[in-house]
Amino acid sequence: MAAVSVEKFVDLLKRSKLIEHLDQLAKELAEIKVERGGRLPDDPGELAEALIDRGVITRWQADKLLEGRHKGFFLGKYRLQGHIGSGGMSAVYLAAHVLMHRQAAIKVLPRNRVEDSSYLARFYQEAEAAARLDDRNIVRIYDVDNDGDIHYIVMEYVDGPDLQRLVKRDGPLDYETAANYIAQAAIGLDHAHQAGLVHRDVKPANLLVDPKGVVKILDMGLARLVDKDGDEKASLTVAHDENVLGTADYLAPEQALDSHSVDERADIYSLGCTLYFLLTGHPPFPEGTLPQRLMMHQTKAPARIEIDRPDIPQDLSLICERMMAKSPDARPQSAATVASQLIDWLSARGQSFNDGSGSSPRIGSGSSGNLTGGSGLGRGGSRTKTSPSRRPKRSRTAGRRPVSMEDTVADAENTQAGSPHPADRKAKGRDRLPVAKPLPVPGEPDTPDVPEIDVELVDDGGPRSRPPSLAEKRKARRRQSQPPVWLWLTVLGAAAALLGLVVVLTQVM
Known part of the structure; x- marks a missing residue:
């Protein structure tokens, strides 16, 4: 059930300035009346659908108007057309330049993040970083600005999904x-x-x-x-x-x-x-x-x-x-x-x-x-x-x-991935690229799912002139059974990093 009447909806649309000239709105409404037997729909939702079908407003704009809102449709020189999505640091909107009518994506930093110097600095660092780049395989940044306490980045709009x-x-x-x-x-x-x-x-x-x-x-x-x-x-x-x-x-x-x-x-x-x-x-x-x-x-x-x-x-x-x-x-x-x-x-x-x-x-x-x-x-x-x-094969993604x-919009899910071992396997099929057997890589596990553990070997500096004694054998076994110092340091470092990550994720959430 809409929160406004048809008359209120039309009034909100006029006050929103989404339509530059009111005579254009009057013309659109007159044509809708003719199509519907000389009167506007009694349901504001039906009127909104008619305006959406005619390309006068977007669905997102219509939803906001039906909620009784007429502000928040403009940001700088851009008219907001829709909400693309939100992540941990920002919300992204589809917009169009009011003069050039070029579509763009606008990333907006939430007001509650403005006081956080880390988020605000990182927000502007993103703009600085992207400003260095001009490549077809990188989303381009057009502008960075603020409207009061609303900080935003204007970037290239990509009309397609992310790989996830x-x-x-x-x-x-x-x-x-x-x-x-x-x-x-x-x-x-x-x-x-x-x-x-x-x-x-x-x-x-x-x-x-x-x-x-x-x-x-x-x-x-x-x-x-x-x-x-x-x-x-x-x-x-x-x-x-x-x-x-x-x-x-x-x-x-x-x-x-x-x-x-x-x-x-x-x-x-x-x-x-x-x-x-x-x-x-x-x-x-x-x-x-x-x-x-x-x-x-x-x-x-x-x-x-x-x-x-x-x-x-x-x-x-x-x-x-x-x-x-x-x-x-x-x-x-x-x-x-x-x-x-x-x-x-x-x-x-x-x-x-x-x-x-x-x-x-x-x-x-x-x-x-x-x-x-x-x-x-x-x-x-x-x-x-x-x-x-x-001849290239037809991609499975064609015709979707x-x-x-x-x-x-990129998904903001935080999960973890690992790294594999090099595997020596025989290539099958005549079409495949011949690959030389990879050399052993230091620090890589030899078998899946089993971490590599360094074994410290006993070496007294020269060839033995006699078989090792029982005490020497026990000492060697003890040294082999103890994890090396570097492994303890790595585990301690990883534990400290995990604690830091948990703290950062807690702050973000």
Whole structure:
């Protein structure tokens, strides 16, 4: 039941200034009368529907008017058209410039957050971070401003879902589509990294897909800024004593311990967890409490992708595993390397890389196709030849139904992901990219689900001239059974980081 009458609804619409000229409103109402036998509907809801059908107002605007409101439809030079969604730090609205009529998304900081210096500073840091960037695979920022105590950022509007909503709606993606999306994201991240930014919150909910299939990275609110001299600029992580920032399901092991000192390889880890999600439909560690899942980041390998997708090409699985290596040195060392690997993988399967532009991929000078982070796919730095291109297969996402406006906002769920071990498996099928057997990676577990424990071996500095005594054997067994000092320090550091994260999450919630 509407809170207003038809007459009151028309009065509120006039006072709202949503329609620039009142004679235009009078014309629309006259035409509705003619269509309905010479009178307006008796129900204000029916009148609102008629105006929505004619494109005079939006449904969100109509709902507000039916609630008896006529204010709050404008912010600066923008007319608000709808509420896209809300997260922990802000609300996002669809808007249009009153003169240029260009649509944009406006992120608004809630009034109750304005007094919190950490949130306000991070809000403006997002604008500063994004202002450094101009890339088709990153959501562009148009403006940042405030209207009294209302602070807002005007950004590019992407009419499509984020990858988390896409997978939740349609299930895991086909292999080629997943590789294409992650390659695009890697190209965007490479642009950000070269500009001195580490995103620190890469996840499916922060990757939007527009109607042309272009992936765009969203939300620089947690980005780490580095100036031209390589020094971190006024880190909010340090200034507000926040040791852990990011989303737990996609958090690199080193980021869980100290978020303000991570480099671009933390983003590569998070992007690998995102690829894992696209292929399986769930993060690497979907079970357990938040502290348990954070600890899994440090000690446990996730379930193999083959459990959910038995037919996954071994070389694609290996790319994902290398991206999620627990040691930063074991991952590809640049986002450009990741993009090159995935584009090469697509080419080897007869698939062309499609970023929606029809042009060649834009990969930085550090690009490489090496699965181990070096300069080539095989050992010795030699690149593996790819098979000739064949006709691209039709993507499973083609022809899907239009996505509603609510699908465009990143989900704010905080969960945790882990990192796998490198696996030596035989590639099957003639189409797959040949992959050299990966070298053992220090610090990586040899078997799934079993954390690696260092064993301190007994060595007296030279060959033994006699068999060890019983006392020596007992001493050696005691030393082998005791966890090494570095493991205790790692556990203590992880526990401290967990406590910091719980405090931060409590403040956010």
